[in-house]
Amino acid sequence: MKVNSPVYGRICRVVEQIPPGKVAAYGQIAAIVGNCTARMVGYAMASLPPDSPVPWQRVINAQGKISPRADHESTEHQRQTLMAEGIVFDSQGKTDLRRFGWRGPQLEWLLENDFDPIWAASSNE
DNA sequence: CTGATGACGGTGC
């Protein structure tokens, strides 16, 4: 990532837990990170280089849509990447979070990385 | 230090 910040670091570690074929909302990531807001997550993603190892493309907004930004081509690339992972978008460019929404990290991971265990995935995958 | 900014989200109309 571009800047060295403890907060951004925690955000990125959580984002890295999102498996292929799943997506998470900015607010969801923020809740897991704790002491952080959706805007922080969005800003952190914006600061990442396009070739970052962090799967930033799996983070979308709470409406199940890819957040529009100045660089339209980047948005399109994100959509293509997610479709390649199996995510399906409807005619409105929305994806069904009930089907593709990430349930959260595993309890063990949360505990080992000092995150609040309340956000653990409720059951299996 | 101060003010502007932003890949968001909840509320109210």
Next chain:
DNA sequence: GGCACCGCCATCA
């Protein structure tokens, strides 16, 4: 369902 506000707060100039 959609749209306009406004709070959010780490970063940056």
